[in-house]
Structure formats: structure tokens, C-alpha cells
Amino acid sequence: MAGPQGSAAAASASAPRARVGRWLAIALAIVVVDQLTKVYFNTSYQYGERLNLLPFFDFTLLYNRGAAFSFLASEEGWQRWLFTGLGVVAAGVILVILRRTRGQPRFCLALAMILGGAIGNVIDRVVYGHVVDFLLFYWRDWYYPAFNVADVGITCGAVLLVLDELLRARKPRV
Numbered sequence: 001m002a003g004p005q006g007s008a009a010a011a012s013a014s015a016p017r018a019r020v021g022r023w024l025a026i027a028l029a030i031v032v033v034d035q036l037t038k039v040y041f042n043t044s045y046q047y048g049e050r051l052n053l054l055p056f057f058d059f060t061l062l063y064n065r066g067a068a069f070s071f072l073a074s075e076e077g078w079q080r081w082l083f084t085g086l087g088v089v090a091a092g093v094i095l096v097i098l099r100r101t102r103g104q105p106r107f108c109l110a111l112a113m114i115l116g117g118a119i120g121n122v123i124d125r126v127v128y129g130h131v132v133d134f135l136l137f138y139w140r141d142w143y144y145p146a147f148n149v150a151d152v153g154i155t156c157g158a159v160l161l162v163l164d165e166l167l168r169a170r171k172p173r174v
Contacts, residue, residue, distance in 0.1 A: 023098050023112040030116025034149035035123060041134040056139050062146045063130040087122035091115055106164045113157030120150030 045051075045061035052058050094115045101108055124131045133146035 019102065019108075020098050023108045023115075026109065026112040027116035027119065030113060030149065030153040031120045031123070034116070034120035034153070037134065037149050038120075038124065038132040042128075042132055045134070050136065056137060058136045058138070059134055060136045060146055062133045062136075063128070064133055064146075065130045084122055084125045087118045087125070090118050091122070094118070104164070106160060106167070110157045110160035110164060113153045113160065115157075117150040117153030117155075117157065120148070120153070124150075 041059070041061050045059070047061055047063065050058040050060040094111050098108055098111055098115075101111075121131050131148065131150075133148050133151075135148060135152075136146045137144040
């Protein structure tokens, strides 16, 4: 039978796991929403089809075999595995950092968002051989590259990382 000290030790040992669990739940939510939206657009739209919603925004179905802004998209296929590997490595590094980081919720939220986005796009590369994009912003003849929920997670997470660093740098040192 565990005494008061044994119970306290068990509770403190599970506390980091519980904290990491919260961030993993956020990452999982991003993955689930990302994959559900991609399945919807993959089954409801033909490649290249567009549905205009606003004068500057359409739903569409496009595929990206490359990385951000279609970097290396025209290559012969090796980039699929390069970007898959990079996504897996990034996810592993983020998991290690999340386990070691305490008391920095903004930083952990940023990492969780990036983790969810990275995993969402890795799933696409493994399952489809390309990333499914469906959000298209434009103005007249200017188009921003189409993107998806995973990309939103990665971008928001990156912005939050920068904001976190700026706010930490402004804190007076004690």
C-alpha cells in the first residue's frame, strides 16, 4: 500500500504526461479536422474545380506534390519521401520538446499547432502521394497558393512561436 509520499510521487510523475496530453489533444484535433476536410473536398470536387464564396475566396481542389508554395512540386517523386521524412522528424523533435517544456503554455500551443499540421500533411503524402489543398485566396489576377487546415495550423503555430519569443525577450530578467 502506497503511503502519502508514494501517492505524491506518482502524481508528480504523471503531471508532465497530463500536460503533454493536453498539447497532443490539440494536435490531434488539428489532424482530425484537416483530414475530414480533405476527404470532403477529395470526394465532393473534381481536381481544379472551384466554388466561389467571396470576391476574393474560393473553395477548390488542388494537389501539391512539393512543399510550401509548391517548392519542388515539379520533381519526379523523390520529394514525396523527403518531405514525409522531414515531417516525421519534425514531429519527433516537437514531441521531445513538448515533454521537456514546462510552464510555457504559449510555446507549447505553438508547437502543438505545428505538430498537428505536420502530421496532417504527412498523412496526405503517405496516403495520396501529394498534399490536398482547397482554400484559395486571390485578388483580381493575383493568387495566393492554395492551402489547407494543416497549413493553417503550421502557419499559426509559427506566428505564435515568433510572438512567444518576442514577448519573452521583452520580459525583464530577474
